[in-house]
Amino acid sequence: MIQPGLYQILFISTALFFIGIYGFFTRRNLITILMSVELVLNSVNLNFIAFNKYLWPNRLDGVFFTIFIIAIAAAEAATAIAIIINLYRSHQSIDVENAEEMKY
Amino acid sequence: MPNVTYITLIPLLPMAGFIMLGIFGRKYFKNTSGIIGTVLLLISTMLAIHTAYGYFFEYGKLDGIYQKMIPLHYTWLEFSKGVSIDMGIILDPISVMMLVVVTFVSLMVHIYSLSYMKGEERFPTYYAFLGLFSFSMLGLVLSSNIFQIYIFWELVGVSSFLLIGYYYNKPNAVAACKKAFIVTRFADVGFLIGILILSFYAGTLDFNLLIQKLTSPEASEFKNAVTTSFLGLSGLTWGLILVFIGGAGKSAMFPLHIWLPDAMEGPTPVSALIHAATMVVAGVFLVARLFPVFSMSTTALNLISYVGIISALIAAIIACTQTDIKRILAFSTMSQIGFMMFALGVSGFGGENGIGFTASLFHLFTHALFKALLFLCAGTVIHYIHSNEVKDMGGLRKYLPITHISFLIACLSIAGIPPFSGFFSKEEILLAAFQHNIIIYFAALITSGLTAFYIFRLYFHIFWNKPAIVKSDHKREGGLSMILPLILLSIGAAVAGFIPFGHFVSSDGSTLENTLHIEFSIAPVILGLTGIFAAMWLYLKQNNRPQKIAASMSVLYNIVYRKFYIDELYLFVTKKILFKLVGRPAAWFDKNIVDGLVNLTGNATEYISNKIKVVQSGKVQQYAMYFLFGIIGLAVLFIYIWK
C-alpha cells in the first residue's frame, strides 16, 4: 500500500465532494439535501487542512479557514432547519418538488 | 442714472399674482382673487407711470437724445464668448411707452372684469391667467436680449391660448384656442430661424450689440450679412423677413390672420386686452425694436409695407360684411395693425425720415386706447343683450347712455375725425405713406374711408336702427367697475392725440416735431365723413337698403362675407393636400411598419420566452445540475481545449 500523503487526502476529499453532489441531486427530502451539503462542506475543510499541513506548514491560514467554515456551516444549518420547519408548516411536506411556487 | 431696480417689480407683481391665484386661488381666494389681481396690477401701473415720468422727463435724455439704457443685466446661459442668453431690462422710448400702455390697459381690463366675470366658476383662474399674461407681455417689452424676447413671446402665446380657451366646455372656444396657438406657433418657427440667422451674422443675441453690428456699414459682420445671398436675397434680408413672419403671425397679418377672428371666443375683456391692445401689436413692437436693422434692407421694408396695406384693406372690406360684433372689431384690429405695419414699412431711419416710425407707434398707442374701449363697450352690450349678433341689437342708446357716449368717442377716434386721438396718429401715417409710396397712400386712404363706414355701421346697428327689445332685468351697465374703465379710456381716446408724441418716440431718439398740415388732412377727413354718412343713410333707421345693395352684388358680397375664402383655402391645403398626401402615408407607415416592427419584437420575445420558460421549472436540483454541468463544461474548455 502507498504511503498516504497529500494526494490521497485530496482524493478522499474529492470523492466526498462528489458524493455530496450526488446526494444533492438525487435526494428530494430537504433534510437529506442539507446532509449532502454538510458533506460537501466537510470535503472542503479536509482540503484546507491537507494543504495547510503539506504545503504551507509555516502558516495557519488553512486552520482558520476551516474554523470559519465550520462556524458558517453551523449558522447555515440552523437557518436551513428553521426554513425547513417553516416550509413544513405551510406545505405539510418538506419535499423539494412541492416547493415550486416561484417557477415561471 | 438713478437706481431703477424697482422696474423688475412691474412684471414680477403680476407674476406673483399668477402664482398665488393659480395655486391657492380656488381654495382660499374664491371671491377676493379679482381684488388681489387688480391691486397688484395697480401697483405695477403706478410703478410704470413713475418709470415713464422719470425716463422721459428726468434721466432719459442725453444731449437731446433719448438713450437706450440697460439698468439690469444678468447673463443666464452662455454659449460661447459673446453669445449668451441674458435676462435684462432695456429702457428706451418704445419700451417705456409700451410699459405704460400695457399696464394701463391691463389695469382697465382687470377692473372691468371684476363685474364682467363675476360669478364665473373659474374666477380665480381667470385672474391668474390675466396675471400671467401681464407678466409675459411686460417681460416682452422690457427684454434686452433677442432670445429673452422670444421666451416671453412664447409665454404670451401660451397665456393667449389659455385665455381664448377659458370657456373650455365650448367646442368653438377650444377649436379657436388651438387654432390661435398652432397658427402663431407656425409663425414663431420663422421667428426662431430669423433670430438664429441674425445672431449668426452679428455674433451676439443682445439687442444693442446686434443693432450696432448690423447697422454700421464698416463692420465686418454687416458686410458678411449683406454679401452672402440665398435665392437672390441677402442673408440679412432673409433673417429680417423670417423675424417679420413671427411678428406677422402674432399681429395677425395677412395671410396669417385667420386665428384672430376666431380668438374672439374668449371672454370679451380678454379680447380687449390681448387681441386688441397689447399682444397683437407685439409684432409691430418687434419690428420697431429691430427697426434700425430693418431700415438697412429695402426689400424687407417693402414686404412689410405691402403685407401691412393688404391686411389693412382686406380686413376693412371683410369688416363691412360681418354680423358678429366682436368679429367686426377683430377685423378692425387687424386693419389698424396693418396701418401700423405699413407705416413702419414706409419709414426711414433717423430725423424727418423717421416720421413713419413715430406715426406707427403713435397709432399703436392711440389704438390701444380706443380699441380697448370699443371692446369693453362691446362687452357691456353683450352683457346686456346676451348675444354677439348685431341683428339682435338696436336702439340701445337710451338704455346704455355711458356706453353709448364712450362707443361714439371710440368710433370717431378710429374713423379719424378731429380732434379725437385716432385722427392725429392716422394723419401722420398717411403723411408718411404719401411721402414714400403713393400707391400705398391711396390704398390707405380708401381703407380709412372703409374704416369709418364699418365702424359706424356697427355703431348705428347697436345704438340706433330698430327700437330696442328690452328683456334684461339686471342693472343697465354693470357696476362702477364696468363704467369706470369706460370713462377713463374715453378720456384717453379723446385727448391722447394732443400728446406731442414725436417728442418722446422717434426712430433715433431725437425730437421730432408733429406737423399738422391742414390742407393735407382734408381728403381723409372728408372720406371719413362720407363713410359715416353712408353708414347713417344705410343703418340709422331700419330699412331694406343694405339688403338691396348686398343682393345687387351678391357674388362679391358672398366672397367678402366668407372672408375671401381664406379659411377654406387653409382647410383645403391642410386637409386635402397635407393630410391626404402626407399625413395618410405617414400614418400608414407608422401603423404598419413602425408599429409592426414593435409588435414583431414583442411577439417574438413572447414566443421565445414561452418556449424556453420550461427551463425555469422551479426545481432547485435541476438548477444546481445545470450549474454543475456548466462548471464542468467550462473547466474542460479552459483546461483541455483552450490551453
Add this chain to the structure above:
Amino acid sequence: MEGSTIIFYMLALLSLLSAVLAVTTRQIFRAAIYLLFSLIGIAGLYFWLQYEFIAAVQIVIYVGGIVVLIIFSIFLTQATGEKLPKQKYGSQLFAVLAAFCGFTVTVLQLFKYSFKQTDLPHVEPTVSNIGNMMLGLTENGYALPFEVVSILLLAAMVGCIVIALKNKSLKKV
C-alpha cells in the same frame, strides 16, 4: 506497512463508505446516523494529520451540534421508520453522470499536478498558537474576520428565530 498507514486507509474507508450510504439509504434516520459516522471519520483524519484542535471542533460542532439538530428536525417533520420514496431513474442517471464527470475531471487534474512545498520553519497548530493568531491584531491576526463571523452568527440566530416564529397568517390557515 506501518500502523499509521493502515489507520489512515481505515478512516478513509469509514468516511467514504458511510458518506455513500448516507446519500443513498432510503431511511432518513439511518441517513443521519451514516452522516454521523462519516463526520467522525473525517474528525479521525484530522487527528491523523495531528490537527487535534480542528478534530475536536469537528466533533463538538458537527457531531455534537449539527447532526443532533438534523435528527431533531427529522423527528419534527418526519414520521420515523417511514421509507423515503424511490428516486426516479432519469434524475439518478443524470446525477451519477454529473458527479462522475466532475470527479473524473478533478482527479485527472489532481494527479497531473505537482505541488510545491515550502521549507520555511513549521508552526505547530497548537491551541495557544491558534488562539493567539485568532485574536491577534498583527499582520497575520484574524481578529477582524473573527468579529465578522461573530456578527454573522448573531444575524443567523436572529434570522432563525424570525423564520421559525409562528406566522399569524399561516395560523389562520
